[in-house]
Amino acid sequence: MIKVLVIGAGAIGAFYGSLLAKAGAEVSVVCRSDYDQVKQHGFIIDSPPLGRWNFIPAQVLKNAEDFEGAVDYILLCTKVIPTLDRVALIRPAVAENTAIVFIQNGVEIEQEMLDAFPGNEIISGLAFICCNRLDPGEILHLAYGRLALGNLPNGVSSKTIQLCELFNQSGIDCKPSEDIVTGRWQKCVWNAPFNPLSVLSGGLLTLDILKNQESFVRSIMQEVCSIAAASGHPLPDDIVTINIESTYAMPPYKTSMLLDYENGQPMETEAILGNTVRAAQRLGIAAPHLESVYALMKLRELKLGYLP
Amino acid sequence: MIKVLVIGAGAIGAFYGSLLAKAGAEVSVVCRSDYDQVKQHGFIIDSPPLGRWNFIPAQVLKNAEDFEGAVDYILLCTKVIPTLDRVALIRPAVAENTAIVFIQNGVEIEQEMLDAFPGNEIISGLAFICCNRLDPGEILHLAYGRLALGNLPNGVSSKTIQLCELFNQSGIDCKPSEDIVTGRWQKCVWNAPFNPLSVLSGGLLTLDILKNQESFVRSIMQEVCSIAAASGHPLPDDIVTINIESTYAMPPYKTSMLLDYENGQPMETEAILGNTVRAAQRLGIAAPHLESVYALMKLRELKLGYLP
Numbered sequence: 001m002i003k004v005l006v007i008g009a010g011a012i013g014a015f016y017g018s019l020l021a022k023a024g025a026e027v028s029v030v031c032r033s034d035y036d037q038v039k040q041h042g043f044i045i046d047s048p049p050l051g052r053w054n055f056i057p058a059q060v061l062k063n064a065e066d067f068e069g070a071v072d073y074i075l076l077c078t079k080v081i082p083t084l085d086r087v088a089l090i091r092p093a094v095a096e097n098t099a100i101v102f103i104q105n106g107v108e109i110e111q112e113m114l115d116a117f118p119g120n121e122i123i124s125g126l127a128f129i130c131c132n133r134l135d136p137g138e139i140l141h142l143a144y145g146r147l148a149l150g151n152l153p154n155g156v157s158s159k160t161i162q163l164c165e166l167f168n169q170s171g172i173d174c175k176p177s178e179d180i181v182t183g184r185w186q187k188c189v190w191n192a193p194f195n196p197l198s199v200l201s202g203g204l205l206t207l208d209i210l211k212n213q214e215s216f217v218r219s220i221m222q223e224v225c226s227i228a229a230a231s232g233h234p235l236p237d238d239i240v241t242i243n244i245e246s247t248y249a250m251p252p253y254k255t256s257m258l259l260d261y262e263n264g265q266p267m268e269t270e271a272i273l274g275n276t277v278r279a280a281q282r283l284g285i286a287a288p289h290l291e292s293v294y295a296l297m298k299l300r301e302l303k304l305g306y307l308p
Numbered sequence: 309m310i311k312v313l314v315i316g317a318g319a320i321g322a323f324y325g326s327l328l329a330k331a332g333a334e335v336s337v338v339c340r341s342d343y344d345q346v347k348q349h350g351f352i353i354d355s356p357p358l359g360r361w362n363f364i365p366a367q368v369l370k371n372a373e374d375f376e377g378a379v380d381y382i383l384l385c386t387k388v389i390p391t392l393d394r395v396a397l398i399r400p401a402v403a404e405n406t407a408i409v410f411i412q413n414g415v416e417i418e419q420e421m422l423d424a425f426p427g428n429e430i431i432s433g434l435a436f437i438c439c440n441r442l443d444p445g446e447i448l449h450l451a452y453g454r455l456a457l458g459n460l461p462n463g464v465s466s467k468t469i470q471l472c473e474l475f476n477q478s479g480i481d482c483k484p485s486e487d488i489v490t491g492r493w494q495k496c497v498w499n500a501p502f503n504p505l506s507v508l509s510g511g512l513l514t515l516d517i518l519k520n521q522e523s524f525v526r527s528i529m530q531e532v533c534s535i536a537a538a539s540g541h542p543l544p545d546d547i548v549t550i551n552i553e554s555t556y557a558m559p560p561y562k563t564s565m566l567l568d569y570e571n572g573q574p575m576e577t578e579a580i581l582g583n584t585v586r587a588a589q590r591l592g593i594a595a596p597h598l599e600s601v602y603a604l605m606k607l608r609e610l611k612l613g614y615l616p
Contacts, residue, residue, distance in 0.1 A: 200508055201607035212610055216603035219596070288527070292600035295524035299509035302520055 001026050002166070003071040005093050006057075007064055009034075011133040012103060013077030014043045015141055018055035019170035020075075020163075028059035028067060030093075035062055037136035046134075047141035050171050065092035073163060076102040079260075080109050080271035087116040094120060099159045101149065103127050105256070106271025107188045108279055110152050110181065122152045123160050124180045126187055132259070146173045150180025185228035186235055190243050191272045193220040195257035196293045199267065200300065205252035210244065216289065218244065223287040227276060230283040266306075269297045309334050310474070311379045313401050314365075315372055317342075319441040320411060321385030322351045323449055326363035327478035328383075328471075336367035336375060338401075343370055345444035354442075355449035358479050373400035381471060384410040387568075388417050388579035395424040402428060407467045409457065411435050413564070414579025415496045416587055418460050418489065430460045431468050432488045434495050440567070454481045458488025493536035494543055498551050499580045501528040503565035504601045507575065508608060513560035518552065524597070526552065531595040535584060538591040574614075577605045 002025040006017035009031035021027040031038050042056035061067055074090050086109075090100065094117055102113065103125035113122050130142040149164055151157050156176040167174035177183050197209045197217070210217055221240045228235050236242075260267045273294040280287035310333040314325035317339035329335040339346050350364035369375055382398050394417075398408065402425055410421065411433035421430050438450040457472055459465050464484040475482035485491050505517045505525070518525055529548045536543050544550075568575045581602040588595035 197604070197607060200604050202611040204607055204611050208610060209607060213603045213607055216600065219599075288596035289600045291527075292524065292597050293604075295521045296505070296508050296601075296604065299505060299512055299517060299521055302516060303510040303512050 002073070002162070003058075003069065004028070004073045004075055005030065005064070005067055005071045006075045006077060007090055007093070008076060008078030009038070009043075009057075010077065010079075011131045011139050012127055012129065013075065014055065014133075014139050015045060015047075015129070015131050015145075016077065016103060016127070016147070016167070016172075017057070017075060018043060018045045018053070018139075019172055020166050021055055021057070022053070022171075023166040023169040025166060026058045027055075028061065028071075029057040030061045030064050030067075032062055034133075034136040035060065041137060044138045045141065046139065049143070049145070050141065063092070064090055067093045070095035071098055072159070074098055074100050076100065076104065078104070079266065079268055080104050080106045081266045081268060082270055083266065087112055091116070099123055099157075099163075101125055101163065103147070104271070105187075105191065105268050106275055107184050108275040109271055114152060121157055121159055123149055123157075123163070124152055124184065125149045126177075126180070126183050128187075130253070146175075148175050148177045148180060148183050150177035150183065152180070154179050154181065179233070182228070182233040182235065185224065185231070185233045186239065188228075188272065188276060189221050189224045189235065189239055190247070191255075192224050192276055192290060193217045193293075194247070194253075195255045195267075195272055196269070196297050198255040198258040199261045200293070200296055203258060203262070205254055206247055206250070207252040210247050214244065219289045220293065223280070223285070223290045224276060227280045227283065227285050227287060230285050231279055267297070267301070269294070269301060273297060310381070310470070311366075311377065312336070312381045312383055313338065313372070313375055313379045314383045314385060315398055315401070316384060316386030317346070317351075317365075318385065318387075319439045319447050320435055320437065321383065322363065322441075322447050323353060323355075323437070323439050323453075324385065324411060324435070324455070324475070324480075325365070325383060326351060326353045326361070326447075327480055328474050329363055329365070330361070330479075331474040331477040333474060334366045335363075336369065336379075337365040338369045338372050338375075340370060342441075342444040343368065349445060352446045353449065354447065357451070357453070358449065371400070372398055375401045378403035379406055380467070382406055382408050384408065384412065386412070387574065387576055388412050388414045389574045389576060390578055391574065395420055399424070407431055407465075407471075409433055409471065411455070412579070413495075413499065413576050414583055415492050416583040417579055422460060429465055429467055431457055431465075431471070432460050432492065433457045434485075434488070434491050436495075438561070454483075456483050456485045456488060456491050458485035458491065460488070462487050462489065487541070490536070490541040490543065493532065493539075493541045494547065496536075496580065496584060497529045497532045497543065497547055498555070499563075500532050500584055500598060501525045501601075502555070502561075503563045503575075503580055504577070504605050506563040506566040507569045508601070508604055511566060511570070513562055514555055514558070515560040518555050522552065527597045528601065531588070531593075531598045532584060535588045535591060535593050535595060538593050539587055575605070575609070577602070577609060581605060
């Protein structure tokens with residue numbers, strides 16, 4: 001039986017973990033904030049597309065070091081924020097044959113994992129999903145859900161194929177990606193404008209941002225493309241236009257960064273913007289619009305009491 | 309006796325109007341929001357540098373068309389915002405020999421005055437002052453107060469000299485400027501970063517902005533310098549450094565735009581940023597940092613319910 005440990009069982013972690021359990025894996029979770037509720041009752045997953053079910057993890061833990069046994073996969077699903085040490089969080093549960101999968105936002109978040117676990121297979125994952133935690137242990141899957149998984153630095157291993165198959169069996173579209181780092185830059189094309197603009201505008205939805213400042217949004221997207229290309233991950237020529245058109249077509253959307261902002265939670269400013277701007281500086285690419293948005297997010301965070 | 313009509317007798321208008329009255333001019337005011345209070349009791353001006361006094365205007369009016377007689381000077385001191393028609397506001401009181409003086413923020417706000425009143429002398433004024441309206445009819449002059457006045461398109465007339473002398477008699481430093489348009493760009497070097505950054509950060513004071521994002525502030529200032537130069541108003545080479553150093557030296561300061569924002573009042577986004585960005589576009593100067601800040605201010609205003 002395939003053993004999985006989900007670390008960071010918020011909305012994303014609990015949802016994808018529950019799908020693997022549905023597909024027959026033995027899934028345990030490390031879950032801090034909702035520990036008591038989940039330990040007693042598991043998770044309720046409410047997914048209009050897939051149904052409503054109760055996910056009872058094999059083990060419910062407060063820390064990865066409490067896990068007993070060895071897992072085939074660690075599924076790391078926390079936010080990527082400077083105050084959270086991703087390596088330290090998973091290290092106690094990494095065994096010889098454990099594949100480390102991270103389903104997380106941001107660019108250039110691979111290297112610390114490769115450096116820390118040179119002997120393990122590392123799989124990078126991208127989730128295209130809209131899914132919220134309603135109450136302790138209660139997850140609402142609103143829409144989408146597609147996953148892309150690929151090995152680092154590139155390619156697709158048999159373990160990645162196996163994981164994709166489990167997800168597909170559970171009803172979610174999960175595709176192996178031969179070049180997942182490029183996929184990560186591709187996702188950043190959308191995230192880099194819409195996430196910070198929703199916060200800095202004071203709470204606008206995607207459609208209002210786009211309708212009023214399309215050319216600004218395009219400038220930011222174009223800079224992400226230039227940085228991606230310079231870092232060896234060129235994106236399709238029409239990627240900006242496709243992102244613009246699909247955002248016009250989708251319902252007005254509240255970004256994850258705006259949700260964090262409104263809930264007083266740390267935002268993924270560094271993973272999405274900081275790493276992008278640093279890549280631009282390292283590679284000598286001009287990115288003045290991204291720099292401006294990043295600087296303003298840092299000022300906003302300073303005002304919120306984040307340390308500089 | 310020199311006759312003056314102050315239009316827009318908020319903090320700035322009431323303060324400078326009261327100084328002219330002190331120096332012996334006959335000063336009337338158009339003042340809408342505090343009309344009843346001012347009609348009955350005039351203004352109380354509380355100025356730690358200059359004392360505390362009661363300013364009783366010759367006439368207190370709700371509209372310029374109620375003014376009887378002809379004035380030597382109109383002193384226009386409203387904010388510069390798109391919903392306020394500066395020309396229409398003053399037109400009823402403009403007589404043949406009236407000099408139109410505007411003490412207002414922003415760049416490229418001259419042309420509509422020149423176009424509307426080709427037969428009148430037009431004097432552009434810049435105030436370096438910190439001064440607030442506390443209660444109806446009550447003005448607190450906190451610090452500074454220096455004025456610069458110059459004719460449009462340039463030069464200094466005898467009427468400008470006369471007005472400078474009146475201000476100097478009243479205890480305020482007022483210098484004639486041969487090139488006031490350049491002075492306006494010079495002031496914009498400071499306003500263009502600090503005003504919007506204080507708002508978009510959610511309320512930071514000048515020193516916090518500067519200490520944490522000095523290079524971003526410098527980039528914006530440098531773009532203003534390039535636009536000013538391209539428009540025929542080159543600024544001194546060390547202007548950015550001087551602005552940075554003087555802002556480090558001054559007490560942490562809440563910008564006028566932040567005060568407006570916090571009080572739910574319209575902000576001078578167009579006069580300070582919009583006109584600057586439009587000048588850059590017209591002149592073919594790259595100004596991506598200014599463009600970003602302007603776009604974000606427009607999104608912020610949209611969220612506040614301003615029309616796009």
